[in-house]
Every structure is written in structure tokens, then in C-alpha cells.
Amino acid sequence: MFNAENFVENSLKEIRNIVGKHKVISACSGGVDSTVTTALVHKAVGDKLVAVFVDDGLRREGEPEFVVKTLRNLGIRTKFVDAKEEFFAVFKGKTDAEEKRKAFRDKFYKTLGKAAREEQINFIVQGTIKADVIETVKGIKSQHNVLEQIGINPETYGYKILEPLRELFKPDVRKVARELGLPEEISERMPFPGPALSLRVLGEVTPEKVVVVRKATEIVEEETRKLRTFQNFAVLHNDKATGIKKGERVYGNIITVRIVDSEDAVTAKARQVPYEVLMRISERITGEILSVVRCLYDITDKPPATIEFE
């Protein structure tokens, strides 16, 4: 049985030992993993830590503001990096899922490395958890924060990596969040992938497509708040389909809604959401987003699907 109190106590000692008198930077996306990591390290080393929020242009509606505010409320020094244009530039012309992940990862580490050099920092803290490690080793996906085991030398980017949660599964991470007294908005926060909405735009990632999937994501989240699912989100297809808007034929966008139950993201079940809710989501998405003519619901468990589409 996992004991969050003991875990925090041991981690604090260990982190202090490793970090010593060095300075530490923590990339925080606002997800439960990276926020717990950031708060844990902050508790261990105080102002030797600076948190960095990289705005890659791929975050959900209102998320950049929320994350920065939350971190500052916790008394953590926080640096906001606007890298939106740089990220969209690296996605240009890339349509393959793995190529997109690699482009994201590379730009992410370069951006973070630059921030680390500016702050004269040698350690980077990351919110890697057990499921990320397992899946990357098995080759299911290349998680952007698991480097060594896939043969990427973090020193290439100019720093060392510290991953205090790498032995924990998601439910234990949430226990640590509660133990650290983090707000419920964080401790119960739905998982959100590192490469963010870029995984949810099939084909090339462009600012225009991100606007569409961000709006659809907002609608899905609003309409499913009460369902208490593990994860729920929208995906924008690259494929188009015919539809009718204002009596005219259009060739428009397709959105898939994915809502799953899971303990630890290693396996997952497609939630059997009441049709009343699904139809309302479908009507809102096709009604509020001009370019969308069709809304699909993912009825596949993991396996054989993954939770995300890419």
C-alpha cells in the first residue's frame, strides 16, 4: 500500500541531497504530474527552484493563465515563456504522428534548455511517471519526458534531469498532491498529454486547426464535468466529410469525442455516456464551430486503441 506521507518525506531528503546548492528549473504544464513534481521540489529546495510554463500555443482555453496563477499562489517563482510561433513553425509540413511528437519534444527541450541557461541552472525537474516509462520502453509512444532509456542524452540540451515521480502510478500521484495540500483543481485534474493539442490535431498542426480543437475540447469538458471520467477530450481529423450548413452543401471538419475510464492509463474503457449528453455535445460542436459538420464518438477500449489518437 502506497504511503504518500512517507513518499514525500523520503523524496524531500533525496531531492535536497541531489540538488545540493545548485539551482533547479521545473517545466510545469499544469497537469497533475508536473504540478506535483514542481510543488514537491519547491518544498524541498524553496527558491532554488524556478518553475517555467512554456506556452507552446497548444494549451486548452484559459490554461496558460490558470497554470501561472496557480503556481504563483503556491509561492513558486514562475517564468512564462511565449513560444507559440516557434512551435507552430516546427510543425509546418509534418503529418506523421511520431514525427510530430519528435518535433514537439525537440523544440520543448531546446526552449527549456534556453530558459535554464538564462537562469544559470543545471537541473531540470520533470513529471515523468511510471506509465510513461513503461509505455516508452514498450514502444507504444515516445513520451516527451522520458529520455535516457530511449537513448537521448539530456546533456545534449545542456542540463541534467530529475524525475521524482518516475516510480509512481497516477492514483499515487494524486495522493501525493493531496498530501502536499494542492488545490483540488490540481489533485483531481484530468490527464493531459505533454504535446497537448498537437496530438489531437490529426495531420499537420496549424494555428487554425488548434483553434477548432480547442473550442471542441472546451465544449466536451463543459458537458462532461459531472461524469467524473478519467479523461475526456476532442480530436480534429485531417479527413473531411460532407455536410449541410444553412441549407448549403459544405465539405467540413470531423471531430471525434473520446471519453474513457481508467485507473492508470495503461488500460482504459470507452465510457458508455448517455446519449442525451452525446447528442448535446454533437449539437453544440456542429452548432458553435462553423467548420465542423460531423461529430463521432470513440467506442474503442485500450487496447486495441490507445487513449490519445497519436
Place this chain on the structure above:
Amino acid sequence: MFNAENFVENSLKEIRNIVGKHKVISACSGGVDSTVTTALVHKAVGDKLVAVFVDDGLRREGEPEFVVKTLRNLGIRTKFVDAKEEFFAVFKGKTDAEEKRKAFRDKFYKTLGKAAREEQINFIVQGTIKADVIETVKGIKSQHNVLEQIGINPETYGYKILEPLRELFKPDVRKVARELGLPEEISERMPFPGPALSLRVLGEVTPEKVVVVRKATEIVEEETRKLRTFQNFAVLHNDKATGIKKGERVYGNIITVRIVDSEDAVTAKARQVPYEVLMRISERITGEILSVVRCLYDITDKPPATIEFE
């Protein structure tokens, strides 16, 4: 109130008047519209009619055999044209929905025109119904059997067109089918588009992709037989998604299942199919088709979607 008996009686006279002593050819796909048309004209002119089944390689499992057998059982002279390779050749490199429809239509009329010339025939009978006429005029889709109104001269292809059902809506066509004593497999047959599975393969149509969507279609039809819906089918996306097969990461195919209720195809409702049925379909499709990792269910009414994807 539509009276099928009167309709048949008047149509027989009218068809005999128009056809006179000429010979007639009827393109029959096995759908209710074209089979009723064929049977009606056969009743009017007997052996002056020859039915043609064009095997374009885009038909459902077992369909070519079923259609030819059904027509011959009705005593109708039937010609089977194997044009599979020719059709796949015209789809090569075409990814746009409208371009694909046009390519299909052109190849279809050329194939039929060739058969008509071989049989020295001047009249071609077609199963155009009211919904086809309405939708083509409104620009929703270009129905392959509605020519004059969109400015295509049928004589380009070497014959004249006869469309005895063009004033009828689908429910009336079924009444005529029963009036003519056609088997229930025909009179209650689910609508199936002229360009067949080519509309259900997003992106370029290839023999390999048709095999996948044909198998998925068969599974959907088997599992939804008892639902008595207006239409139910599978669509193969051009987009791919990640999944897990035999413990390995794969980048595989996506199938969407579409099941709708409708009176006349002009509007339609996505059927709220019990999850038990959907999950079984999803498990079978991802289990029985190696390349498929993900199964989606279309939750959009018409409008704003159309029934078909293209």
C-alpha cells in the same frame, strides 16, 4: 395518399409508349430503386429489356452474386460486366470527394454505354428517385444518375435515359416493390449509394482499402440486423491513429460506424444504438480486421451532417 397499384398501371402504359419497339437496358445495382425500376420496365416490355449488373469492385460482400441471381429468378435477361480493374484505375490518385464521384459517374456511364452499344440499345433505364433529384439540384451531392438537370447530356454517352421512379420518395418505392411482388430482401432493402463503397473509403480508393471497409460493413450489417434502421454502414478513414495489437504499437486504420433512422433520406437521425451492440461491433471490427485499431460511432443528425461521408 400514394396508390402503388395505380402507379404501376400508369407506368406500364407510359413505358410501353416511350419505348415502343426499341430495346432497353437497365443498370441494376441490386438496390431497391434500381431493382424496382428494372422489374417495372421488365413487366412493361418483357424481353426487350436486358438488365446489366456492373461489378465495379465496390460492392458489399456477396452482392454481385445475389443481384444477378435475384434478377434471373425474376425471369429478367441479365448481363454481368466485370469492370473492377477499370474502376480502380480511374480512382488512382483521386482524394477529393466530388472528384471521386465524378470519376465514378463517368466510368459508370461509359461502361453502360459500351454495354448498350453491344446490345444495340438506345434506352437506358435508371432508378433515380425524388430525393436524388432534390439533392442534386440543391447541390448537396451529385447523384450519379441525375444528369439532365446538372447539364450533362446523356447522349454524350450514346443513349437516352428513362427514369420511371423520379417522382417517388423512398417509402413509395418500397410500396411499388411489394405491389410488383418482389422478394422482401429487395422491397425492404437498405439504401446503398450508386458509387457504393467508394464513398465509404475516405481519400484515395484502392482495392486494399475496399477489402477493409467491405469486411467492416459486413460486421455492422450482421450486428444491426434486428435494429430495423433506415441505413447502417461502415466508413474507412484516410486518417490513421495509434493502437496496440499483440502488445505492439501500431499506427492503424480507423472505422466509423453510421446507423441512422430516416423516412426519405432528406433528413435523418443518428440512432441511439444500445452500447452493448456498439461495443460488440467495435470488438469485432478491431478483432477481425488486423489493420483496424479504432472504431468510432457517428452521433450527428442530417443536417448538419449528410448520411454518407462523401
